[in-house]
Amino acid sequence: MKTEVEEALRGRIRNLDAMPSIPAVLAPLLRCLELPPDQIELEKLTELISCDKSITAQCLRMANSPLFAPGRRVETIRGAVVALGSRRLRDILWSSFLVRMAPKTDWPVNPAAFWEHSFGCAIVTQQLARKVGWHDPERAYLCGLLHDIGELVYATLLPEEFRAAVNAANERNISLYQAEQELFGFTHADTGGLLADYWSLPTDVQKVIEFHHTPELAPQPVVLSALVHLSDLLCRMQGMGYGFEELMEVDFADSSAWRLLREELPKIGSVDVARFTLELDAEAEEVRRLVSSVFQP
Amino acid sequence: MQSTVPGTAMDSRLSGEREPADPNLVYIRDLIYQVCGIFHPDNKLNFLRDRCIRRMKVRQVDSYRDYLELLTTHAGRDEEVRNLLNEITVGETCFFRCPPQLTALRKIILPRFSSSVPRLATRKFRVWSAACSTGEEPYTLAMISLEESAGPHRNVAWEIVATDLNDRSITRAELGLYDAYALRNTEPYFLQKYFVKDGDKFQLSSQVRSRVTFSRLNLLDESKLLFMKGFDLIFCANVLIYFDTASKRRVVEHLYNSLVPGGHFFLSPTESLFAITDHFHLVHFPGATGYLRPGGLSGPGSPMPPLSSEKK
Numbered sequence: 001m002k003t004e005v006e007e008a009l010r011g012r013i014r015n016l017d018a019m020p021s022i023p024a025v026l027a028p029l030l031r032c033l034e035l036p037p038d039q040i041e042l043e044k045l046t047e048l049i050s051c052d053k054s055i056t057a058q059c060l061r062m063a064n065s066p067l068f069a070p071g072r073r074v075e076t077i078r079g080a081v082v083a084l085g086s087r088r089l090r091d092i093l094w095s096s097f098l099v100r101m102a103p104k105t106d107w108p109v110n111p112a113a114f115w116e117h118s119f120g121c122a123i124v125t126q127q128l129a130r131k132v133g134w135h136d137p138e139r140a141y142l143c144g145l146l147h148d149i150g151e152l153v154y155a156t157l158l159p160e161e162f163r164a165a166v167n168a169a170n171e172r173n174i175s176l177y178q179a180e181q182e183l184f185g186f187t188h189a190d191t192g193g194l195l196a197d198y199w200s201l202p203t204d205v206q207k208v209i210e211f212h213h214t215p216e217l218a219p220q221p222v223v224l225s226a227l228v229h230l231s232d233l234l235c236r237m238q239g240m241g242y243g244f245e246e247l248m249e250v251d252f253a254d255s256s257a258w259r260l261l262r263e264e265l266p267k268i269g270s271v272d273v274a275r276f277t278l279e280l281d282a283e284a285e286e287v288r289r290l291v292s293s294v295f296q297p
Numbered sequence: 298m299q300s301t302v303p304g305t306a307m308d309s310r311l312s313g314e315r316e317p318a319d320p321n322l323v324y325i326r327d328l329i330y331q332v333c334g335i336f337h338p339d340n341k342l343n344f345l346r347d348r349c350i351r352r353m354k355v356r357q358v359d360s361y362r363d364y365l366e367l368l369t370t371h372a373g374r375d376e377e378v379r380n381l382l383n384e385i386t387v388g389e390t391c392f393f394r395c396p397p398q399l400t401a402l403r404k405i406i407l408p409r410f411s412s413s414v415p416r417l418a419t420r421k422f423r424v425w426s427a428a429c430s431t432g433e434e435p436y437t438l439a440m441i442s443l444e445e446s447a448g449p450h451r452n453v454a455w456e457i458v459a460t461d462l463n464d465r466s467i468t469r470a471e472l473g474l475y476d477a478y479a480l481r482n483t484e485p486y487f488l489q490k491y492f493v494k495d496g497d498k499f500q501l502s503s504q505v506r507s508r509v510t511f512s513r514l515n516l517l518d519e520s521k522l523l524f525m526k527g528f529d530l531i532f533c534a535n536v537l538i539y540f541d542t543a544s545k546r547r548v549v550e551h552l553y554n555s556l557v558p559g560g561h562f563f564l565s566p567t568e569s570l571f572a573i574t575d576h577f578h579l580v581h582f583p584g585a586t587g588y589l590r591p592g593g594l595s596g597p598g599s600p601m602p603p604l605s606s607e608k609k
Contacts, residue, residue, distance in 0.1 A: 173404075237581040247404050250581040251589060273579050274569030275336050277586055282340035 006185045013157050013191050016198040020100045025051050029093055033086045034138055040086060046077045058096045058294065059084065065293055088290070091119060094145060095294040103155040108166040112291055113243035118145055120240030120287045124231040124280060131276060132227070133267040140227055143208040146201070147228045150192025150209065151176070157191075166244075173247040175236075177213050189213050216256040223264050226257040238280045240287060318342050321361035325349060328368060332378055333538035334569045335385065348384040352377070379539065386535045389565070392433045392475075393482040394534075397584030398563050402530065403441060405582060406561055410529060411450040419454050425528045425555065426459040427516065428536035432470025432509070433479055435459035436501060438532075439508035440491055458525075460514035467511050473501035517544060522551045529557055534565035542573070549574050558592020 029048045032041065049055055056077060063080035064073060074080050081089060095115070102111055125144030129137040154162040161184060168179040180187040193210030201209075204224060211218035211225045212232060218225035233250050235241060252258045252273060261268050318339070326345055330336045337345045353364050356377070367377050393399065407422065414420045426435040435457050442455035461467055476498055480488060492499040514521055516536065531552055537545050552562060553576055562577065563585075564570070570577060570588060577588035 234581065237583055239584060245583060247583070249401075249405055249589075251578050252581075253578040254591075272569070272571040274571050274586060275330065277581070278336045278567060278569070279338050282338040285340045 009158060009161065009184060010186065013153055013194060015157065016153070016195060018156060019153065019195060019198065020097075022199055023052065023097055025055070026093060026097055029055075030090065033090050033093075037086060042078060042081060045081055045089075049077050049081070052096075055093060055096045058092050059089070062088070062092060062293055090141075091290055092294065095119070095290070099294065101149075101152050103152070103159065105159055107155055108163040109151075109155075110243045113241070114148075114151065115291045115294075116240050116284075116287050117235055117242055118148060119290060120235045120284060121145070121147060121228065121231050123283050123287065124235055124240075125227050127279075127283070128227055128231055128234075128276070131271045132261060132265045134223055134227065134265065139202075139204070140224060143205055143212075143224050143228050144231055146192075146196070146205060147209055147212045147232060148188060148192065149195055150188030150190065153191035153195050154180075154188055169246075170244045173245055175246055175248075176242065187213070215260060222260050226260045226264075229257040230255070230261075234277065234280065238277065238284060240280075240284050319346075319361050321365050322346055322349065325361065325365055325368065328365075329378075329381070329385070330569075333382060334571065334573070335382070335535075335538055335565075335567050336569060337567070345385070348381065351384050352381050355380075382538055386538070386565075389535060390430050390433050391479050391482050392437050393484075393487075394434065394437070395563075395566050395585065396482070397582065398532075398566070398587070399437070399441065401582035401585050401587065402438075403445065406530065407445060407450055407453065411453050414452050419452050421456050422453045422530075423456045423528045424458070424530045425525065425532070426457070427514075427531055427533040427552065429459035429461045429466070429470060429511070430463075431466050431479075432459065432473065432511070433475070434532055434534070435470075435509045435511075436473070436505055439505045440487055442508060443491075443505065455508070457509045458528075459509050459511050461511075462513065462515050464513055467513055470511055471506070473506045475499050475501065516548045516551070519547075519551070522555070525551075525555045527557055528555050529560045531556060531560070531562045533562065535568070537564070537570075537573075538568065545573050549577075553577065553590055556590040558590055560590050562588040562590070564588070 025048055029045070032045050032048065035041075049059060059077060059080040060074065063083040074083050084092070098115070098118070107114070122141045122145035126137045126141040129140035134140060151162070154165070165176055165179040165183055168174070168183060169176045172179075177187050177189070189210055189212060193206060196206040196209045204221060207219055208224045208228050212228045215222060215225040215229045230252065236246055237248075237250055258268075322342060322345065326337050326342065329345075349361065349364060353359065353361075356364070356367060358364050358367065368374055368381065371377065410420075410422055424435075424438055426438065429435050438457050439455075442457065445453070446455065459470065461470075474495065475492075480492070480499060488499070491502050491505050493502065494500075514525075516522070516533075517540075533552060537548060540548060549570060553574070556562060561580075566585065570579075576590075578591050580587050580589045
């Protein structure tokens, strides 16, 4: 019985044409921003940004927001780029794309909380990657940011099922992943994997999206899946979750993700997780500002 | 043609970090963390700055750099660190001081304990407030115990032990008389149910007071600590910060042994045990971190390994 339902639902989510595609200008822009600050080509950056009206508008709006850049009024893209800085620009680029992904109908979750969780997880994964000495913190950021895109597929293509899963998670104080698994037999990790493939995201990013709840099953590089797994938990415990209470006790030392990281990156033994957790307080504040500025005009 | 963004100020902004704080203040922050384990994240640096400025006025220095010197190289540095810590923690004590810790207790730790009790049996849930000051913390726990004992976890009998080094604090705690400031975090529900207004003070009901056993205890007094055994939960906020590393390690070792396997230990929300011991597991609850003595209710108790074999 359940497998029939599962098959029917799986059929519906293959209809991914209903999901927006990645704008062409995004990839070269992000490449531009990945360079060290002293090598960033400002001309090229402003030129690329000016190709996209909504990104341009967003940059100017944020550069003139008292929350981000108090002081002089900014009139040009170039001025906005300098005022915002590369880290915020990257956030704006992704957010101006992701905002188009928001389902048109009512979400059963607070969209601001969803975006806070996504951007929070991006930053936390990146910081954690730095702390443990992983060589590519930028890739870690991307994996953290996109790890839950499967929820967007759920919300867009299976809105009723999504609502049922959110309600179950809310009522029983369990994770959305667990609720989806119990109700439908497949989760946002599966739907996210399909969307990542449809978008032709890099393979390692696809795999993280698919395995972020089961890092012990992830293919190499398992470090990325494990980092996102732990950052996801940290965000949910530190006020950057989906806005409903999950009653759990998370013990890193006892988790498979932590053991995987210990095997791959011995340096992790010297990481002060307590201090890292306290530092997240400042990150959460920044993420809330970003989200309130971008997603709630 | 390549145009790069000139100037170091812009470079620092392009690297995407927030406005850099005074490096000496950041240094003081890290010093405080190393010495006592209290950490101020970037968004709380204003608080630390404010407390430093209070001390700088007293000591009549007007730069963080000079003040840093008083904290590090000057003859009275230990005393100055202590004075600064006093400024940082002064007035922190109040009822319901750290709600996420209390939520973890009520919604996660206690239900798990309760469900481990065999049907039709009762078991004692033993809590120790190890630096109870003037009683706000253990009395908060006592009110929670009264609420929970009327709810689904009536199979749990609570025992609340409260100790402090300071005699006068204990005497005041036993009086149970508080001003409005101590009750700033207390919901009207608890205020109405458990307090009676007495002039500009609030008298705690005897029902709550009788649930707590107070005594004087020095956390460095090993002969007495040997009797503090079998606790399921220990609170110990803002005390370890005053000990040097060796004493801190000794106290924490005792606290570890005072817990049952699977028992929990809460510091103040900004303290950490990093580099003191790695026998505890750091655990995350919603909005709070705690320390767990591994072993668990079901498994056999793992005795604490000797501290000297800590590093492999």
